[in-house]
Amino acid sequence: xxxxANTPSxxxxxxxxxxxxxxxxxxxxxxxxxAVPRERYxxxxxxxxxxxxxxxxxxRPRERSIEHARLTPAFGTSAPLKGASGAIRRLAYxxxxxxxxxxxxxxxxxxxVDVVENHVASWFSKNPDNPVMxxxxxxxxxxxxxxxxxxxxxxxxxQWLDPVVVAGPWLLGGWAALRGVRxxxxxxxx
Amino acid sequence: MRAMVYRGPYKVxxxxxxxxxxxxxxxxxxxxxxxxxxxxxxxxxxxxxPDTRVGMTFGxxxxxxxxxxxxxxxxxxxxxxxxxxxxxxxxxxxxxxxxLYSNCHNVxxxxxxxxxxxxxxxxxxxYDGGQAERVRVPFADVGPSVIPDDLxxxxxxxxxxxxxxxxxGAQLADIVEGDTVxxxxxxxxxxxxxxxxxxxxxxxxxxxxxxxxxxEKARTFAxxxxxxxxxxxxxxxxxxxxxxxxxxxxxxxxxxxEADGNFTQHVTAAKLKLQGGSPVALNWAIDGVRKGxxxxxxxxxxxxxxxxxxxxxMNKGLTLRMNQAPVKRQWPRLLEHIRNGYFSPRDIITHRVxxxxxxxxxxxxxxxxxxxxKPVIVPDA
Numbered sequence: 278x279x280x281x282a283n284t285p286s287x288x289x290x291x292x293x294x295x296x297x298x299x300x301x302x303x304x305x306x307x308x309x310x311x312a313v314p315r316e317r318y319x320x321x322x323x324x325x326x327x328x329x330x331x332x333x334x335x336x337r338p339r340e341r342s343i344e345h346a347r348l349t350p351a352f353g354t355s356a357p358l359k360g361a362s363g364a365i366r367r368l369a370y371x372x373x374x375x376x377x378x379x380x381x382x383x384x385x386x387x388x389x390v391d392v393v394e395n396h397v398a399s400w401f402s403k404n405p406d407n408p409v410m411x412x413x414x415x416x417x418x419x420x421x422x423x424x425x426x427x428x429x430x431x432x433x434x435x436q437w438l439d440p441v442v443v444a445g446p447w448l449l450g451g452w453a454a455l456r457g458v459r460x461x462x463x464x465x466x467x
Numbered sequence: 468m469r470a471m472v473y474r475g476p477y478k479v480x481x482x483x484x485x486x487x488x489x490x491x492x493x494x495x496x497x498x499x500x501x502x503x504x505x506x507x508x509x510x511x512x513x514x515x516x517p518d519t520r521v522g523m524t525f526g527x528x529x530x531x532x533x534x535x536x537x538x539x540x541x542x543x544x545x546x547x548x549x550x551x552x553x554x555x556x557x558x559x560x561x562x563x564x565x566x567l568y569s570n571c572h573n574v575x576x577x578x579x580x581x582x583x584x585x586x587x588x589x590x591x592x593x594y595d596g597g598q599a600e601r602v603r604v605p606f607a608d609v610g611p612s613v614i615p616d617d618l619x620x621x622x623x624x625x626x627x628x629x630x631x632x633x634x635x636g637a638q639l640a641d642i643v644e645g646d647t648v649x650x651x652x653x654x655x656x657x658x659x660x661x662x663x664x665x666x667x668x669x670x671x672x673x674x675x676x677x678x679x680x681x682x683e684k685a686r687t688f689a690x691x692x693x694x695x696x697x698x699x700x701x702x703x704x705x706x707x708x709x710x711x712x713x714x715x716x717x718x719x720x721x722x723x724x725e726a727d728g729n730f731t732q733h734v735t736a737a738k739l740k741l742q743g744g745s746p747v748a749l750n751w752a753i754d755g756v757r758k759g760x761x762x763x764x765x766x767x768x769x770x771x772x773x774x775x776x777x778x779x780x781m782n783k784g785l786t787l788r789m790n791q792a793p794v795k796r797q798w799p800r801l802l803e804h805i806r807n808g809y810f811s812p813r814d815i816i817t818h819r820v821x822x823x824x825x826x827x828x829x830x831x832x833x834x835x836x837x838x839x840x841k842p843v844i845v846p847d848a
Contacts, residue, residue: 279713279757289645289670298665298690300809304800305644305668311800312793316565323568324542324609325558330573331539333491341576349576350557351491351605353583353593356520366518366589375580381771384517384590385740392475395521404482411478413830420836429697431677431727432835438738439834442514443477 470599476514495607529597552794555583633659657721714757723766
């Protein structure tokens with residue numbers, strides 16, 4: 278017990294552990310662990326053969342954190358900024374540092390706008406989205422009930438929220454669209 | 468090429484998209500042989516990571532064959548079979564020069580707080596990932612290594628993140644001989660952290676989760692004692708009871724942003740995105756560790772604030788250590804351990820799935836169906 282100076286359950290049998298667990302104690306000595314000593318200056322081990330890497334061409338304006346002094350020598354080019362979500366993201370990067378909640382909340386908001394933009398755009402493409410495809414729900418038929426019946430699973434208490442997260446925005450969007458159409462039709466009848 | 472593409476929260480599909488090209492003289496193009504889905508991919512899949520764009524291809528655990536190299540590449544060549552660390556890093560900035568490869572300053576224009584990671588949102592640099600037939604690998608002279616002939620492909624695959632991160636988690640916990648180590652989370656990283664804790668001389672290793680099938684894996688694969696927090700009244704009290712009310716010497720958080728066990732925390736973070744992550748595991752770590760103990764955080768959290776019990780951490784005099792694993796730094800020692808038979812990483816793989824079925828693989832993994840621990844994508848299956 279911690280109420281005296283003695284270490285509780287201090288005794289352990291190293292030989293028994295070594296017999297039972299392959300490799301027990303192989304890295305007891307911290308010197309055998311990687312990167313000892315810590316943060317040693319050793320640029321020669323990385324494979325880099327440059328002092329500063331050459332700059333990747335910026336073929337289109339690339340957004341960056343205002344905490345950076347320059348565009349980094351390399352950067353990803355997946356999914357460039359576009360549309361309303363792109364404008365929100367551009368603002369988040371241009372105006373707010375990573376230290377500001379506004380930076381991250383704008384980016385999270387832009388993510389939701391991005392989804393809506395892409396869903397709508399997909400309806401005019403050869404590969405339209407639908408609310409069910411892409412969710413992998415077919416696995417539920419085979420494994421859903423049996424897997425969730427296991428004792429102790431606490432995630433079943435909130436998994437019912439997942440369909441709300443996925444389908445909720447569709448239902449809300451559909452409802453808003455319906456109301457909009459009704460309003461236009463009523464306006465036209467007057 | 469065919470590639471997994473994000474379409475919005477809980478929705479991914481396989482699409483045809485243009486093959487990646489050399490965009491920087493240090494790039495290589497790698498044909499993917501195996502790619503894994505990581506637990507942290509689920510944070511993207513659930514829409515928790517800011518600036519996760521529709522159209523991005525995820526996947527930061529992969530191995531493959533070099534198909535093309537940029538004009539500056541010297542250390543790998545076309546035809547090499549390579550394992551690629553999940554970190555994208557330049558090898559020459561202030562941080563890389565000091566071994567902090569996961570904190571590279573030259574690869575991520577979008578944020579200074581995190582380095583570059585394949586397929587992990589624009590917050591991590593905006594690079595497409597490896598859950599595809601091909602992938603662009605920046606700084607090919609620095610990150611990838613040729614897979615040794617005696618190393619199984621799937622062991623190499625798990626060295627690109629899960630094994631290296633698990634071992635790093637144990638390493639950051641500063642375990643000394645005789646320690647009692649609690650690992651929160653029995654996913655791949657937690658299982659590897661538990662195995663690694665033994666290597667560092669732990670006397671007891673206790674793994675906590677709520678999924679019985681994963682706890683069974685913790686007992687058989689990681690030789691650990693287990694606690695199912697869904698079956699005890701208060702897991703912090705249980706941790707105290709099991710450590711003679713002292714608390715564990717070291718606690719490793721291998722859960723991260725979607726931690727379960729507190730409805731409000733989980734829903735506000737994972738469902739409503741009002742926190743950077745659900746800090747349930749982190750708070751249990753703070754309360755379950757002994758005073759003066761060490762917490763190692765391997766779980767991934769988003770950049771927004773989280774409701775962490777920092778006062779307890781201060782009052783208990785804790786040391787909190789954390790980072791994304793600098794994967795390649797771990798490899799030489801981990802290779803020795805695999806060759807010595809101390810690790811058989813591929814034993815944790817439960818599902819091998821063709822790329823075309825990626826949506827099903829994500830749902831299976833996310834909803835914890837069919838006793839899924841680690842799904843692997845096989846692009847050419």
